[in-house]
Amino acid sequence: MMSPKERKKYNADYYKRNRKLRKQISKSWKEKSGYYKKMNEQRKADRKAIFSVLGGKCVNPFNLPHPDWCNDKRCLQIDHVNGNGPKDRKKYKEKYGMFAYYTYILNKIKDGSKEYQLLCANCNWIKRFVQKEHRVHVKQPIFKTKSEKLQEITEK
Numbered sequence: 001m002m003s004p005k006e007r008k009k010y011n012a013d014y015y016k017r018n019r020k021l022r023k024q025i026s027k028s029w030k031e032k033s034g035y036y037k038k039m040n041e042q043r044k045a046d047r048k049a050i051f052s053v054l055g056g057k058c059v060n061p062f063n064l065p066h067p068d069w070c071n072d073k074r075c076l077q078i079d080h081v082n083g084n085g086p087k088d089r090k091k092y093k094e095k096y097g098m099f100a101y102y103t104y105i106l107n108k109i110k111d112g113s114k115e116y117q118l119l120c121a122n123c124n125w126i127k128r129f130v131q132k133e134h135r136v137h138v139k140q141p142i143f144k145t146k147s148e149k150l151q152e153i154t155e156k
Ligand SMILES: [Zn+2]
Pocket: 058, 059, 060, 061, 066, 070, 119, 120, 121, 122, 123, 124
């Protein structure tokens, strides 16, 4: 007989082992059936479609000179107008996984969303610094109540 503690550990180990195995089985099935390939093709097609609905070139928010090479699709990036990218991606990934993210964006744009725009890599980096978006991924302290937040502010 196992003690309750041993039993608990055994169960946890079993679950872990099993989870790995389940993942392996599902992965190999996906490889065999061409699931990954299909998804990657879907991703590429969606990305292309997003680029074309968004105008196919940088929206040039800072009025910089944009020679043709700036609008090479290899340096264009889909940008969140209000800088919610990391949050949006995280939320989406938790819910659906990463493969259909472009489909999700494309559908949103088709439904009239104005949340996305195309930026060239230059403008995107400038925007990040101007709007301090490069700090978005830094974890913000979570305040439970309004008074906690107030306390934090007044302490500073
Ligand atoms: Zn640009």
